[in-house]
Amino acid sequence: MEQLLQAIDNNLILIYLLAFTILLGFELISKVPTVLHTPLMSGANAISGVVIIGAILLLRQAQSDDYFTLVMGFLGIVLGMINVVGGFAVTDRMLEMFKKRKSSK
Amino acid sequence: MLASLLNIAYLLGALAFVVGLRRLSSPDTARRGNILAAIGMAIAIAATLGYPFERAPNNYSWIAGGMLLGALIGWLAAKRVKMTAMPQLVSIFNGLGGACAVLLALIEFRQLDLFSTSAGLGPLLVLGFTLLIGAVAFTGSLLAYLKLDGKVWDSQVTLPRHSVVNLVLLLLVVVGMAYLIYQGPPSFNLVLIYLALALVYGFSFVAPIGGADMPVVISLLNSFTGLSAATAGLIYGNQIMLVGGILVGASGTILTVLMCQAMNRSLFNVIIGGFGGGATAKAQEGDQVAKTVTPSDAAIQLYYAQSVLFVPGYGLAVAQAQKVCKEVDDLLQANGVDVKYAIHPVAGRMPGHMNVLLAEADVPYPQLLDLDEANAALPNTDMVVIVGANDVVNPAALDDPGSPVYGMPVLNVWEAQHIIVLKRSMRPGYAGIQNQLFFHPKTSMLFGDAKDSLQELASEIKGL
Numbered sequence: 001m002e003q004l005l006q007a008i009d010n011n012l013i014l015i016y017l018l019a020f021t022i023l024l025g026f027e028l029i030s031k032v033p034t035v036l037h038t039p040l041m042s043g044a045n046a047i048s049g050v051v052i053i054g055a056i057l058l059l060r061q062a063q064s065d066d067y068f069t070l071v072m073g074f075l076g077i078v079l080g081m082i083n084v085v086g087g088f089a090v091t092d093r094m095l096e097m098f099k100k101r102k103s104s105k
Numbered sequence: 106m107l108a109s110l111l112n113i114a115y116l117l118g119a120l121a122f123v124v125g126l127r128r129l130s131s132p133d134t135a136r137r138g139n140i141l142a143a144i145g146m147a148i149a150i151a152a153t154l155g156y157p158f159e160r161a162p163n164n165y166s167w168i169a170g171g172m173l174l175g176a177l178i179g180w181l182a183a184k185r186v187k188m189t190a191m192p193q194l195v196s197i198f199n200g201l202g203g204a205c206a207v208l209l210a211l212i213e214f215r216q217l218d219l220f221s222t223s224a225g226l227g228p229l230l231v232l233g234f235t236l237l238i239g240a241v242a243f244t245g246s247l248l249a250y251l252k253l254d255g256k257v258w259d260s261q262v263t264l265p266r267h268s269v270v271n272l273v274l275l276l277l278v279v280v281g282m283a284y285l286i287y288q289g290p291p292s293f294n295l296v297l298i299y300l301a302l303a304l305v306y307g308f309s310f311v312a313p314i315g316g317a318d319m320p321v322v323i324s325l326l327n328s329f330t331g332l333s334a335a336t337a338g339l340i341y342g343n344q345i346m347l348v349g350g351i352l353v354g355a356s357g358t359i360l361t362v363l364m365c366q367a368m369n370r371s372l373f374n375v376i377i378g379g380f381g382g383g384a385t386a387k388a389q390e391g392d393q394v395a396k397t398v399t400p401s402d403a404a405i406q407l408y409y410a411q412s413v414l415f416v417p418g419y420g421l422a423v424a425q426a427q428k429v430c431k432e433v434d435d436l437l438q439a440n441g442v443d444v445k446y447a448i449h450p451v452a453g454r455m456p457g458h459m460n461v462l463l464a465e466a467d468v469p470y471p472q473l474l475d476l477d478e479a480n481a482a483l484p485n486t487d488m489v490v491i492v493g494a495n496d497v498v499n500p501a502a503l504d505d506p507g508s509p510v511y512g513m514p515v516l517n518v519w520e521a522q523h524i525i526v527l528k529r530s531m532r533p534g535y536a537g538i539q540n541q542l543f544f545h546p547k548t549s550m551l552f553g554d555a556k557d558s559l560q561e562l563a564s565e566i567k568g569l
Contacts (some may be wrong), residue, residue: 006235024355038457039135043138048116048331050345061161073167079175081171092140093183094137
């Protein structure tokens with residue numbers, strides 16, 4: 001118990017950040033027209049590619065002869081980058097069509 | 106100095122995510138929102154590349170190589186995919202993000218093992234969690250992709266009593282996690298075994314979930330990937346990973362709930378599965394015969410109708426028939442027919458998917474009716490043309506408590522004067538349920554590929 005309270009005390013800012021971000025995420029999405037569900041899911045998916053930051057951090061600090069970390073990190077960057085670039089590009093393609101529809105009115 | 110500037114860059118990136126998501130949820134600003142979020146990501150990546158570490162080996166050539174390769178693959182996939190295959194692509198992208206988180210956790214676990222570093226309870230929990238959710242998101246998304254792409258059918262991957270199997274696996278996963286953490290820094294082999302278990306669980310988790318529920322699952326797995334990105338952010342003490350991941354985790358959860366609401370089902374019900382196949386629908390009464398209609402008769406009926414309502418479904422998208430459908434629409438409108446489209450919330454393979462496909466064919470926005478608008482308009486509609494839709498017009502949803510679709514809001518097309526169903530054959534729809542609508546006295550069937558049938562209709566109407 002003591003330890004737990006100590007841990008909460010030490011990471012108070014982090015816990016604030018977590019709580020507020022969760023609420024923010026709920027609030028941002030709670031009123032979305034159905035039309036936008038697919039692009040929104042796809043855009044959010046691209047944002048979850050932020051995990052690539054971790055792969056970059058890891059590779060930058062990996063020893064130059066630690067081939068396990070180098071290869072796995074490299075793979076992580078490739079996968080993360082597909083998620084990020086592909087995700088944003090495909091979302092843009094979907095949304096482009098909504099725009100075209102407007103101008104043709 | 107540089108470090109503080111880059112920390113500010115991280116802050117800007119995180120804000121761009123928040124504002125971008127906000128704009129993505131409104132039609133007028135959606136495209137700019139997406140671009141803004143992409144800019145946020147670019148800032149975050151650039152800041153990570155430039156962050157000053159003391160005596161870090163950097164390995165920039167490895168990093169640049171990976172980024173270029175990944176960007177190229179992602180870009181090509183996004184540009185080349187057909188609009189109909191969009192949901193599959195989103196699913197696979199999502200899976201790759203999960204796989205990335207798994208790799209990170211693996212590397213960190215290995216370093217703990219290699220240098221026999223003593224790690225506290227917190228870091229182990231964070232690593233284990235990242236590994237678990239990343240792995241579930243990875244194999245789950247892969248299976249969702251295979252199912253949506255029609256490469257795997259539910260019956261091929263579902264065991265008898267699959268919910269029991271899943272429960273056992275879930276228990277194993279939880280107990281395994283407790284063991285990993287309780288043991289202190291585990292040996293790498295143990296971690297690999299746990300990873301295998303988590304991968305199997307992800308696959309098994311999605312296996313019993315019916316094809317029609319895939320959008321919900323993808324949305325759920327998307328929020329998993331977000332969570333795994335957030336916990337990976339905890340490993341590195343990186344705020345933007347944390348903020349981005351949690352945002353996606355939270356918004357993905359809400360989106361999942363919204364999608365379930367559109368189908369009038371609970372998330373629990375979706376996860377247990379059994380939508381299609383398993384449940385016992387009302388027995389098919391022996392020799393019912395569906396009426397058929399020739400293209401020329403159908404064309405005449407449509408041409409002289411006051412109002413026509415198209416109900417497009419996934420069959421329209423598969424046949425790439427959006428543009429021909431628009432052509433028929435134009436021909437009818439030229440004769441003063443009032444043409445509208447009824448879009449069921451789950452038409453297509455994802456909510457909003459059908460809107461994207463019709464937008465691609467330049468159908469103007471005011472012609473699209475949502476579920477409530479369409480149901481209000483149906484009693485005053487002369488002709489309903491159902492193109493490749495099935496479950497969303499199934500009357501069993503209203504009057505057959507034994508049917509798996511019972512309770513789902515549907516389009517009450519039988520309230521219109523006449524119904525023409527364009528369909529390949531009498532085969533049941535994606536959810537695998539028979540549809541009494543096809544035997545309804547108001548219904549006539551026009552068999553054939555949706556695109557061919559529409560083309561015939563178009564040429565018949567031109568000939569009138």
